[in-house]
Every structure is written in structure tokens, then in C-alpha cells.
Amino acid sequence: MNQAPANRADRFVAPAEREIWRILADVPDPEIPVLSVVELGIIRHVRLADDGRVTVGVSPTYTGCPATEVIARSIETRLEAEGYEHPKVESVLSPPWTSDWLTESGRAKLKEYGIAPPAHSVSHPKHLFREPKVACPRCSSMQTSKVSEFASTPCKALYRCASCLEPFEYFKCI
Amino acid sequence: MSASAATVLSASTDLRFRYAVHLGDTSLILAQRLGEWVGHAPALEEDLALANIALDLLGQARYLLSYAGEIEGKGRTEDDLAFLRDPSDFTNLALVEQPNVDFGHTIVRQFLIDAWQLELFECLQGSSEPRFAELAAKALKETRYHYRFSSGWMVRLGDGTEESHKRVQEGLDSLWKFTSEFFAPGAVDEEAAAAGLGPDPASLRAAWAANVEQVLTEATLKKPADVSYRWFGKRNQHSEHLSHLLAEMQFMQRTYPGVQW
Numbered sequence: 001m002n003q004a005p006a007n008r009a010d011r012f013v014a015p016a017e018r019e020i021w022r023i024l025a026d027v028p029d030p031e032i033p034v035l036s037v038v039e040l041g042i043i044r045h046v047r048l049a050d051d052g053r054v055t056v057g058v059s060p061t062y063t064g065c066p067a068t069e070v071i072a073r074s075i076e077t078r079l080e081a082e083g084y085e086h087p088k089v090e091s092v093l094s095p096p097w098t099s100d101w102l103t104e105s106g107r108a109k110l111k112e113y114g115i116a117p118p119a120h121s122v123s124h125p126k127h128l129f130r131e132p133k134v135a136c137p138r139c140s141s142m143q144t145s146k147v148s149e150f151a152s153t154p155c156k157a158l159y160r161c162a163s164c165l166e167p168f169e170y171f172k173c174i
Numbered sequence: 175m176s177a178s179a180a181t182v183l184s185a186s187t188d189l190r191f192r193y194a195v196h197l198g199d200t201s202l203i204l205a206q207r208l209g210e211w212v213g214h215a216p217a218l219e220e221d222l223a224l225a226n227i228a229l230d231l232l233g234q235a236r237y238l239l240s241y242a243g244e245i246e247g248k249g250r251t252e253d254d255l256a257f258l259r260d261p262s263d264f265t266n267l268a269l270v271e272q273p274n275v276d277f278g279h280t281i282v283r284q285f286l287i288d289a290w291q292l293e294l295f296e297c298l299q300g301s302s303e304p305r306f307a308e309l310a311a312k313a314l315k316e317t318r319y320h321y322r323f324s325s326g327w328m329v330r331l332g333d334g335t336e337e338s339h340k341r342v343q344e345g346l347d348s349l350w351k352f353t354s355e356f357f358a359p360g361a362v363d364e365e366a367a368a369a370g371l372g373p374d375p376a377s378l379r380a381a382w383a384a385n386v387e388q389v390l391t392e393a394t395l396k397k398p399a400d401v402s403y404r405w406f407g408k409r410n411q412h413s414e415h416l417s418h419l420l421a422e423m424q425f426m427q428r429t430y431p432g433v434q435w
Contacts, residue, residue: 060233063230063309064228093237093308150222150319152222154229154316154319
């Protein structure tokens with residue numbers, strides 16, 4: 001599965017559910033607010049029952065991600081504000097979320113925000129044991145080096161650019 | 175318990191509960207130990223790294239202890255299991271309750287357990303219980319990053335200065351004895367293996383040892399001799415350190431029972 005569920009949504013989703021996807025595309029990730037939860041690739045399914053109840057399946061990026069509960073509340077709050085009564089968010093652990101599900105627009109926004117997007121696909125597990133070549137999000141130089149495997153959140157590593165001398169965060173491939 | 179088809183299909187509620195608690199306790203207690211570093215690690219980056227690893231482990235613990243409470247069916251939550259059990263009811267591996275000492279010592283503890291979790295989660299993905307398999311697939315990806323961090327530091331410190339080498343070697347010499355428990359029989363993980371819930375603990379040894387030896391060689395560290403040791407956390411036999419850790423971790427719930435955020 002290399003494609004984010006959101007990318008498939010337009011083609012295969014009923015209009016009523018597509019409307020919900022559109023609303024979710026406006027719900028920001030609390031830790032990287034330039035990204036929506038859809039761009040982050042964590043929305044796994046949207047179901048609209050006959051009685052009008054909405055269920056949204058959300059995958060945590062990391063097992064211990066402290067934003068998971070905030071994300072669930074903000075999705076519920078947003079859907080309620082749009083007139084959906086008692087929306088429900090359910091956690092989906094399998095298959096596990098992967099950085100491959102970040103959308104193209106999500107990657108572009110990360111870079112613009114100053115966070116280097118994941119450098120490659122994780123479809124081959126060997127990638128996790130090899131150091132990726134990471135481009136500086138500010139000056140695009142490849143002369144960068146890793147400072148720490150973990151940064152302000154588990155999903156990012158800390159890098160430094162030898163060309164523009166700026167530190168930056170890198171969104172890890174997982 | 176024999177590994178007949180019948181037992182594979184019907185691992186008892188009690189066994190699934192105990193196995194989830196055993197794995198959950200190991201993650202929980204290590205998360206608590208790593209959390210003690212917050213604000214104290216030698217550099218800001220390492221402070222963040224240890225806290226982030228602790229967070230992943232806490233996520234595993236929450237998932238496993240919630241599941242345990244669910245299958246037990248007596249209304250106990252993840253919090254009840256974490257904060258209201260006595261030390262003698264915990265079944266975490268004794269290694270993870272060992273105190274932090276210094277950064278080198280902590281890295282050794284982390285490296286030994288990361289290398290073990292890599293093999294554990296790889297195999298646990300094939301569990302007959304989907305809830306264990308799902309967690310393993312998720313946790314394996316995170317553990318690879320933990321392992322990259324801890325094995326990288328093993329090499330930097332081991333093959334570093336005279337002082338860093340000495341400290342890591344001392345950590346290794348004092349912690350090595352606890353690794354015999356990873357693979358020892360006669361506890362809940364062996365029962366779980368017989369029922370198809372998880373891997374046979376002994377089967378993880380070869381890959382773990384090969385991995386560890388390779389890193390120790392690169393780190394110019396000397397592998398200590400294998401010894402069997404009396405502490406056996408997975409059989410509820412703990413070192414005195416667990417009680418101290420729990421006294422701090424459980425303080426709030428013990429002092430103000432039922433307190434909520």
C-alpha cells in the first residue's frame with residue numbers, strides 16, 4: 001500500500017462521504033499545523049451510517065504519539081460544528097501507519113515549513129538501516145548531517161546543513 | 175501445555191492476560207526509567223531522544239495493558255494495572271528495572287533490550303492473536319529507530335575515549351547477567367509460545383547474540399561471560415529496585431485513590 005487513502009477517496013467514495021473527507025482536509029495536525037490530518041495520511045476510513053452517524057478511522061503515527069487524543073477530539077469537534085451529530089473516531093493500528101502515506105501536497109508543505117520530508121519510500125525494510133540522503137529544506141544542499149535520531153517529536157530527526165549552517169528537522173521514514 | 179492445534183486456537187483468557195501484562199510491564203517500567211532522564215541527559219538531543227523512546231514504550235504499554243484489562247473483563251483499565259498493582263504482581267524483565275547509573279550504563283541497558291525487542295516483535299507479528307500481531311508490526315518499526323540510536327551510541331562510547339569506554343564496559347559487565355532471563359524457560363512467555371501467542375523465548379537467542387556481538391566488536395567492547403542469575407522478573411521475582419521505582423510512579427494514585435486529571 002503506497003498510496004494514501006485520501007488519494008483514492010475522490011474516485012471511489014460516495015459523495016456524502018467525500019464531503020466529510022473535504023471537512024477533514026481542513027483539520028490541522030496539532031504538532032505540525034501546516035499539515036491537515038488527511039495530508040498526514042492518518043485518516044484510514046470515513047463511514048456514514050444510515051442514521052447519519054459518522055465514524056472516522058485514524059491511525060496513530062507512533063504508538064505513543066501524545067497528539068493522538070487531541071487529533072480525535074479536534075476531528076469530532078469539527079464534524080459537530082459542521083452539523084454531524086455524535087461523530088466517532090476509532091483507532092486503526094493495522095496495517096501500521098507509514099510515512100509513505102504523506103500526500104504530495106503534505107510533503108511540499110513540510111518543506112515550505114522548514115521540515116525536510118521523508119527522503120524515500122519505506123517499502124523495503126533495508127532502508128531503515130541505511131542513512132538517507134537528506135536535502136536541506138532551506139537551501140536544498142545535500143551537504144547535511146544528522147545531529148540526533150530524535151527531535152522535538154518521535155516522528156522527526158535533527159539535522160544540520162553544512163552549506164547554510166542552519167539546523168533543521170527531518171520527517172523520518174517509518 | 176502442549177502445542178496441539180486445540181491450544182493454538184483457544185489460548186485461555188488467563189494466558190492472554192498474563193502474556194499481555196508481561197510484555198506491557200517490560201515496556202512500562204523501561205519507559206519510567208528513561209523518563210527519569212528528562213532534564214538530566216548529557217545533551218539536549220539525548221534528552222529528547224530518551225524521552226521519545228520512552229514515549230514509544232509507553233504507547234506499547236498502554237496498548238498491552240488496555241488489552242489485558244479488556245480480556246480480563248473485570249473492569250480494570252490500563253491505569254488500574256499500571257498504578258494499583260504491587261511489585262510482586264509485575265512480570266517485567268528484571269533488566270529494565272535496573273537504575274540508570276550514568277548515560278553509558280543507560281545506553282547499554284537500552285541496546286540489550288532493543289536488540290531483544292527487534293527479534294521479539296519480528297516474531298510476534300505471527301501471533302495467533304491479532305491484537306499482539308498488530309502491535310508487533312507497529313512497534314517493530316519504532317524499535318528499529320531505538321536500536322539505531324542505542325547501537326550507534328554503543329560504538330561511539332565504546333570506541334570513544336578511555337573514560338567512555340571504561341564506563342560502557344562497566345555497564346555491560348554489570349547488566350549482562352540480566353540478559354539470561356530473555357531466553358530462559360519456565361515462565362509466561364514459554365506458555366504463550368506453546369499456545370501460538372508469541373515466539374519461544376529461546377528461539378530469539380541466536381539472532382540476538384549475533385547482532386549484539388557484531389556491535390560489541392565494532393565498539394571494541396568485551397563480551398562478558400554468560401551466567402545464570404537469580405532475578406527473574408517474568409516469574410515475579412524482582413530486584414529491590416522495582417519497589418523504589420513503583421513507589422515513585424504510583425505515588426499519586428496510592429495517595430489519592432481514583433484521582434483524575
